[in-house]
Amino acid sequence: MSDVLDATPYDALLLLSFGGPEGPDDVVPFLENVTRGRGIPKERLKEVGQHYFLFGGVSPINDQNRALLQALRKDFAEHGLDLPVYWGNRNWAPYLTDTLREMVRDGHRRVLVLTTSAYASYSGCRQYRENLADALDALRAEGLEPPRTDKLRHYFNHPGFLEPMIDGVVASLADLPDDVRDGAHLAFTTHSIPTAAADTSGPVEDHGDGGAYVRQHLDTARLVAEGVRARTGVDHPWQLVYQSRSGAPQIPWLEPDICDHLEERHAAGVPAVVMAPIGFVSDHMEVLYDLDTEATAKAGELGLPVRRSATVGADPRFAAAVRDLVRERAAAERGERTAPCALGALGASHDVCPVGCCPARAPRPAAAGADSPYA
Structure with a gap:
């Protein structure tokens, strides 16, 4: 049983998500974060933000990630998996760089990453990996030694x-x-x-x-x-x-x-x-x-x-699936044989994104892949 629940060599899990505004005053700054570099006028962002204003300027995604965070911690604790779970976002607080800084200061050196995107695509995978690289660069610029980050495989067929x-x-x-x-x-x-x-x-x-x-x-x-x-x-x-x-x-x-x-x-x-x-x-x-x-x-x-119909959200079965993915990846990193759990015709996805996988519109460094500068 101890082998099944052994997370070695990993010492933390990072839940990495998109982020969302939590009040009317957050909407335009949030959209500025999402669209940074595209030159979209603030007035246009206010028009786009009407979707959020219909719901009081609050996206439900952060509360749903808080629920998933608690579900993961509960599942891990109940099954004896000693792996602390942190949460960071690409576009709103808690920001990814801030969370990684906290993880480094807490002593974590080898981090598994779970993204709230189950499928392959630039926006659903590689862009998260680029954001990871940006955050790791920011830590290095501050004089901190960045942790190694590995991303859990796509889980669409778990x-x-x-x-x-x-x-x-x-x-x-x-x-x-x-x-x-x-x-x-x-x-x-x-x-x-x-x-x-x-x-x-x-x-x-x-x-x-x-x-x-x-x-x-x-x-x-x-x-x-x-x-x-x-x-x-x-x-x-x-x-x-x-x-x-x-x-x-x-x-x-x-x-x-x-x-x-x-x-x-x-x-x-x-x-x-x-x-x-x-x-x-x-x-x-x-x-x-x-x-x-x-x-x-x-x-x-x-x-x-x-x-x-409902999405998966913080369903206990999804939390258990994440535990399974952690166990699977950790065993593979230790050189042990694993039998990945995946249904359907496509089988289990790769653990490490290969070179040329979901290429960016313009080349940018990306962490947690075969082309990562943070191996």
Whole structure:
């Protein structure tokens, strides 16, 4: 049992997330952090911030990360895994650099990183690694010795990530009226990204039409749909669709958009739709606004019954999955044989992002990868 729960050589886990405003005065400064370097005027940021102002200027993501932080600490303690857990964000307090500084001063030298993004993509993986490199550079500039940071693999096909989503879809189906439930369509949603970024997501050998980003989401959607069928006895038709597009209209992004998809399904005579946000770890602003507000309003205009299933959040099974990923990676670092836990056709993702994986628009150093300057 001690071998199973041994985290050596790691001495801490960092929960790394996006961050979000926690009051009206935070919204524009937060958006300035997110868009830094793009030259977007403050007035435009105020317009974009209306989504947040509808909810009092508060994104739920920080509270949800606090809940996940507590779930991880509880799970680790209950299973004898002696690994302190810290939390840092890319774009709002607690900031990543501040958290890493605290970890160094607490004596931690070898850190595992869990990002709140389950899939391969530039914005969902490499950009976090670039932010890690920036933070480590900042510590070095302060005269501190940066810790070694290793990122946990993508967990989109781990049972502890999939099972809560299956439960959420089943619960949403049960909440539909009896006469439309069995004919309901499943719309699996994720964040739209530029097609160029999708095509180059994942290792070089995965590059192509949609890259690893689309393939991983399709495999997750299929696994969730199969799980729903196993629990309900009904084979619901499904499709992967996209939401939260934010780019210039002339740049191709992944489609179809969820609202367009609802119109198309309604025109095709589908009696109901369950929207399942498989691309998101928690019910943060893009779920609350783009699905619960905008897409639900579109369905209301159409007279189409819809439900939105829950994200994984701080589900104990997800916390247990993280413990499993920690155990797996630590054993591999010690040179021990491991049997990674992964369902579906794609198997377990790589532990170390290879050179050329999810390339940046402009070359920048990135930590926790084969090309890391912090090996």
